[in-house]
Amino acid sequence: MSAVTPRETASGGLWSRMSLGRKQVVWAWGFLAVPLLFYAVIRFWPTFQAFYLSVTDWTITRPASFVGLENYKRLLADPLFWQVFRNTFMYLILGTPISLLISFTVAYYLDRVRFMHAFIRALYFLPFLTTAAAMAWVWRWFYQPVPIGVINDILAGLGLPQQPFLRSTAQALPAVLAPAVWAGLGFQIIIFLAGLRAIPVTYYEAARIDGLSEGAILRKITLPLLKPTLVFLVVFSSIGFLRIFDQVYNINTNDPGGPLNSTKPLVLMIYQTAFSSYEMGYAAAQTVVLFLILLVISLVQLRLMRDR
Amino acid sequence: MRAAYDLTASRIRPGRIVAWTLLFLGGVVMVTPLVFMLSTSLKDASQVYDLRVIPEAPTLDNYIEILTDGRFTRWFLNSVVVAAIVTLSNVFFDSLVGYTLAKFRFRGRYVVFIAILSTLMIPTEMLVLPWYLMASQFGWLDSYWGIMFPGMMTAFGTFLMKQFFEGVPDDFLEAARVDGLNEFTIWWKIAMPLVTPALSALAIFTFLGNWTAFFWPLIVTTSADLYTLPVGLSSFAVEQSIQWEKIMTGASIATLPTLIVFLLLQRYIVRGVMLAGLKG
Numbered sequence: 001m002s003a004v005t006p007r008e009t010a011s012g013g014l015w016s017r018m019s020l021g022r023k024q025v026v027w028a029w030g031f032l033a034v035p036l037l038f039y040a041v042i043r044f045w046p047t048f049q050a051f052y053l054s055v056t057d058w059t060i061t062r063p064a065s066f067v068g069l070e071n072y073k074r075l076l077a078d079p080l081f082w083q084v085f086r087n088t089f090m091y092l093i094l095g096t097p098i099s100l101l102i103s104f105t106v107a108y109y110l111d112r113v114r115f116m117h118a119f120i121r122a123l124y125f126l127p128f129l130t131t132a133a134a135m136a137w138v139w140r141w142f143y144q145p146v147p148i149g150v151i152n153d154i155l156a157g158l159g160l161p162q163q164p165f166l167r168s169t170a171q172a173l174p175a176v177l178a179p180a181v182w183a184g185l186g187f188q189i190i191i192f193l194a195g196l197r198a199i200p201v202t203y204y205e206a207a208r209i210d211g212l213s214e215g216a217i218l219r220k221i222t223l224p225l226l227k228p229t230l231v232f233l234v235v236f237s238s239i240g241f242l243r244i245f246d247q248v249y250n251i252n253t254n255d256p257g258g259p260l261n262s263t264k265p266l267v268l269m270i271y272q273t274a275f276s277s278y279e280m281g282y283a284a285a286q287t288v289v290l291f292l293i294l295l296v297i298s299l300v301q302l303r304l305m306r307d308r
Numbered sequence: 309m310r311a312a313y314d315l316t317a318s319r320i321r322p323g324r325i326v327a328w329t330l331l332f333l334g335g336v337v338m339v340t341p342l343v344f345m346l347s348t349s350l351k352d353a354s355q356v357y358d359l360r361v362i363p364e365a366p367t368l369d370n371y372i373e374i375l376t377d378g379r380f381t382r383w384f385l386n387s388v389v390v391a392a393i394v395t396l397s398n399v400f401f402d403s404l405v406g407y408t409l410a411k412f413r414f415r416g417r418y419v420v421f422i423a424i425l426s427t428l429m430i431p432t433e434m435l436v437l438p439w440y441l442m443a444s445q446f447g448w449l450d451s452y453w454g455i456m457f458p459g460m461m462t463a464f465g466t467f468l469m470k471q472f473f474e475g476v477p478d479d480f481l482e483a484a485r486v487d488g489l490n491e492f493t494i495w496w497k498i499a500m501p502l503v504t505p506a507l508s509a510l511a512i513f514t515f516l517g518n519w520t521a522f523f524w525p526l527i528v529t530t531s532a533d534l535y536t537l538p539v540g541l542s543s544f545a546v547e548q549s550i551q552w553e554k555i556m557t558g559a560s561i562a563t564l565p566t567l568i569v570f571l572l573l574q575r576y577i578v579r580g581v582m583l584a585g586l587k588g
Contacts, residue, residue, distance in 0.1 A: 020485075021413075024412055024413070024414065024491070025412075025414040025415075027412070027491040027492075028408050028412040028414045028417075029414070031404050031405070031407075031408040031412075031491075031492075031495075032405060032408055032420060034401070035401055035404070035405045035424075035466075036420070038401075038460060038461050039423065039424060039427060039461070042435075042439075042458055042460075043427040043430065043435070044423075044427070045438070046434075046435040046438030046439060046442070047427075047430050047434065047435065047438075049437075049438040049441070050434045050437060053437060053438070106331065106334060109327045109330075109331055112324070112327070113324075113327065113328055113331060115328060116332075118574065118575075120331050120332055120335045121578070122570075122571075122574060123332075123335030123336065123338050123339050124335055124338050125570075125578070126338070126339055126342060126567060126570070127338055127339070127341070127342070129516065129563070129566040129567055129570050130342070130520070130563045130566070130567075131519070131520040131522075131537070131538045131541070131559075131562045132520060132522060132538075133520075133522045133538035133539070133541055133542050134345075134538065134541055134558070134562040134563050135341065135559070135563075137541070137545050137555050137556075137558075137559055138341045138342075138344065138345045138556065138559055139341065141348075141552050141555070141556070142341065142344075147357045148356075148357065148552065150344060153359055179341075182338070182341070185338070186338075187581065187585075190578055190581045190582060190585065191581070191582070191585040193582070194582035194585060232585065243431060243433065245522070245523055246522040246523065246538075249522075249526075249542075250522075250542055250545075253542070253545070253546050254546075254549075267433050267523070270433055270436075271523075271527075274436075274437055274440075275527060280437055280441075283437060284434075284437050287431070287433050287434040287436070287437065288434065290431055290433055290434065291430065291431055291434045294429075294431055295429060298429070
């Protein structure tokens with residue numbers, strides 16, 4: 001605890017100001033010391049190490065030796081990788097637009113509702129507070145055949161044909177995606193509501209006086225002014241869908257990745273390569289690929305959003 | 309603030325009633341999985357296939373059985389300890405760094421900020437293998453510290469706090485300096501109380517994120533005693549795969565605390581999410 005006395009300021013102009021400034025610098029680096037050590041050891045060093053591991057043949061039993069781009073070549077020739085790649089993008093291109101469309105529609109109308117507003121908002125928000133690992137089990141139960149599964153029971157009650165859901169290569173991926181979309185809606189709705197609320201009411205008043213229709217107001221005022229919110233949510237939710245894991249792992253534990261790997265995303269492949277096959281070097285190459293995909297997607301999206 | 313807008317909203321029109329009804333029904337659909345989860349956790353094995361929402365003979369036997377088994381209480385406590393310590397650490401360090409970057413003028417400030425922010429681009433999945441290696445070399449596997457060390461500070465939290473500290477007027481801090489307070493006291497006693505909404509947003513996000521975290525705890529823990537609740541539930545459910553009422557009880561135990569906290573602090577939490585979302 002340094003003694004900064006009030007006298008110092010009184011005793012003379014420039015010198016004491018500089019001394020105070022220098023003390024501030026010392027304080028600043030003192031505050032940053034532990035955090036900078038943390039970031040260096042827990043974030044930066046592992047980042048470089050991940051790149052390094054990706055060019056080694058490191059396994060649990062064998063020390064790492066340099067193999068160049070061998071892991072990447074193997075990855076590109078691996079049919080499972082391309083299957084996983086396709087699945088990962090399916091989660092992204094289905095999940096992001098569907099969840100944003102639903103959450104915007106709900107937020108847009110909920111913003112106008114005052115009667116039981118907080119209650120309805122809570123209904124949508126509650127799933128966001130759940131544990132994906134726990135909810136995957138609830139959904140897995142829903143998808144079971146009769147007489148266990150709730151959805152098939154309802155279909156049977158309506159006289160509709162039974163659906164295989166998780167057992168079908170065609171239906172498994174959407175069936176895994178549904179709980180992920182479901183759980184994220186509440187968060188997106190809240191963010192959209194905040195964005196809508198930030199638009200000045202006077203804009204709407206002016207538009208109404210000018211006789212603009214509701215549709216025109218939505219297109220000309222609401223959506224353009226909501227752009228920062230949209231950018232944030234598009235990037236945030238795309239990254240979330242590209243990194244999907246908890247739901248997929250838990251919804252099919254006896255066969256993680258679904259029938260014929262039809263639901264397996266990249267992160268699950270990484271997990272299995274590293275912690276079931278113990279091929280750490282190969283897994284590291286897969287993490288680098290994930291990193292590159294995330295990087296490209298974020299950059300492209302930010303760019304597109306800025307230009308529009 | 310929204311007086312004019314609300315005036316139109318309160319006029320009763322058929323369109324509004326339809327919209328309200330659809331919103332309400334959508335909300336009911338949203339909570340259906342949770343309702344079924346809770347309802348099934350209150351049924352015994354013979355009633356599981358009876359899909360009525362209100363159980364015919366509700367029973368707490370599943371809860372008693374699972375909670376007296378000891379594993380769940382252990383996993384629950386592990387989750388509480390891990391999430392609480394990580395949250396405290398984030399609230400302390402993220403705001404200390406955010407404050408320093410927002411309120412001190414020194415060379416290198418911008419470089420430090422960009423360096424910390426750049427870690428947001430690195431997905432956890434890429435760091436997990438080096439962390440695993442580090443943890444095994446240092447003997448951190450299968451320990452509380454092993455679960456916690458990667459998340460003790462986050463760039464997101466630092467960024468969030470920096471944004472909020474920038475809104476704190478310099479005059480307050482100057483006045484404190486003139487009064488002879490040291491910088492640490494100024495931060496802790498003067499600046500921190502001025503950003504409590506941001507602190508609560510950060511705390512809520514960090515706690516929730518760690519309470520539900522699955523990927524890293526799954527990797528770093530190997531003995532059941534060290535599992536957090538999501539990992540424990542996952543292993544428990546595999547072993548119980550036919551007893552849906554037990555699995556739903558486990559899922560309820562993993563979910564209920566956050567639901568109850570939310571219902572008590574709804575306004576606070578929603579505002580926290582809005583703040584974090586807008587600033588993030």
